[in-house]
Amino acid sequence: MTSRLGRGGPPQADRLPCGRHVDDLIEQVAEGHGGDLTEHQRACTHCRAFLAETATLWEPVSALAHEELRPPADLFDKVITRVRELAADAWFVLLPNDAGATRIAARALAGIAQASAARAAGVRAVLGRSSHTPLATAAAAATRSHRQPDSAVGIAGTQVVIDLALVTRYGARIPDVADDVRGRVLRALRALAGLRHVRVDITVDDVR
Amino acid sequence: MIEEQDDAYLVSRAREGYLEAFETLVRRHQGRAYRLAVRLTGDSHEAEDAVQEAFVDAWRGLPQFAGDAAFGTWFYRIVVNRCIGMARRRKPRPIEIVPDTLVADGHPGQAVEQQARDEALRRAIQQLPSELRAPLVMVTFADFTYEEAAAVLHINPSTVRGRIARARKSLLEQMREWA
Numbered sequence: 544m545t546s547r548l549g550r551g552g553p554p555q556a557d558r559l560p561c562g563r564h565v566d567d568l569i570e571q572v573a574e575g576h577g578g579d580l581t582e583h584q585r586a587c588t589h590c591r592a593f594l595a596e597t598a599t600l601w602e603p604v605s606a607l608a609h610e611e612l613r614p615p616a617d618l619f620d621k622v623i624t625r626v627r628e629l630a631a632d633a634w635f636v637l638l639p640n641d642a643g644a645t646r647i648a649a650r651a652l653a654g655i656a657q658a659s660a661a662r663a664a665g666v667r668a669v670l671g672r673s674s675h676t677p678l679a680t681a682a683a684a685a686t687r688s689h690r691q692p693d694s695a696v697g698i699a700g701t702q703v704v705i706d707l708a709l710v711t712r713y714g715a716r717i718p719d720v721a722d723d724v725r726g727r728v729l730r731a732l733r734a735l736a737g738l739r740h741v742r743v744d745i746t747v748d749d750v751r
Numbered sequence: 752m753i754e755e756q757d758d759a760y761l762v763s764r765a766r767e768g769y770l771e772a773f774e775t776l777v778r779r780h781q782g783r784a785y786r787l788a789v790r791l792t793g794d795s796h797e798a799e800d801a802v803q804e805a806f807v808d809a810w811r812g813l814p815q816f817a818g819d820a821a822f823g824t825w826f827y828r829i830v831v832n833r834c835i836g837m838a839r840r841r842k843p844r845p846i847e848i849v850p851d852t853l854v855a856d857g858h859p860g861q862a863v864e865q866q867a868r869d870e871a872l873r874r875a876i877q878q879l880p881s882e883l884r885a886p887l888v889m890v891t892f893a894d895f896t897y898e899e900a901a902a903v904l905h906i907n908p909s910t911v912r913g914r915i916a917r918a919r920k921s922l923l924e925q926m927r928e929w930a
């Protein structure tokens with residue numbers, strides 16, 4: 544058989560002697576229609592020889608295409624574990640809007656939360672990343688074992704969890720202080736950052 | 752049921768932080784992404800890494816994803832870019848032999864020859880330049896139409912068709928030695 548593709552044969556031609564383009568015939572075979580002959584092909588020895596040769600050469604490719612390939616069983620879990628970690632570590636909250644997206648850094652939310660919490664009666668100190676007062680530093684050091692410095696704000700999309708650590712004043716009733724702080728933080732985040740889905744967790748670390 | 756929602760709805764929910772919506776997108780697209788990645792990289796481990804990283808990229812990129820393209824178009828572009836980037840950085844190495852191909856029906860000689868032929872095919876696919884390999888693999892091994900592949904690769908469908916034609920010719924040249 545004279546090859547149109549072979550290296551030692553005649554110069555590679557784009558067309559068979561009958562005028563048909565080889566690319567079209569190769570496509571016909573590759574797409575699984577090599578056996579669906581046109582009227583011309585049924586009568587043309589060039590086309591039939593070329594189709595037969597191409598079908599033989601292409602067979603391993605078809606076999607590979609039909610080989611079943613399933614993703615590893617743990618791929619899904621690996622992806623979701625990574626995404627959960629990212630969601631937990633997100634550093635900004637996203638407020639999508641038709642005209643664009645607004646991102647507010649976690650640090651900014653922590654700042655709003657801390658400033659509003661510090662105004663509540665009975666609060667001596669609010670812990671957070673930007674707090675460097677001696678009292679807050681001392682309390683942060685004392686509670687390092689169970690707090691991550693960066694975990695004060697957890698964000699997933701527009702869902703925000705604020706985790707505040709407080710030092711309350713001796714004599715103030717802790718549940719009342721916590722309620723007051725929570726209310727102030729929620730109102731401040733709603734008014735200043737436009738956030739509606741906020742959860743405020745409070746840890747009272749110390750009383751002074 | 753969240754599984755029945757279309758991609759656009761799931762993307763909008765995922766952008767709001769609902770992981771369950773993103774999980775559904777991962778379940779829906781992981782099979783095709785993996786097939787695409789295995790044939791683009793020629794290596795199942797690299798393919799797994801590429802798909803995993805592509806999903807993580809997608810999660811990270813959701814805020815920037817404008818939504819004017821289909822999620823699939825955007826996501827599979829990430830997969831293709833990941834796989835091609837991996838292949839470029841990689842040092843030459845032997846092509847992975849899938850154990851199953853060692854056990855073929857018939858004579859032992861045939862099995863060895865078939866294995867060598869399949870290996871040659873995988874190698875030939877890997878040796879195609881990426882601008883030919885990507886469209887060929889998408890259409891031949893991952894069931895993309897020319898139009899879908901064109902959207903993913905940011906080129907015209909006619910260009911996809913032309914590149915696939917060149918890729919097929921190149922593969923046929925290589926396979927001739929095993930005919």
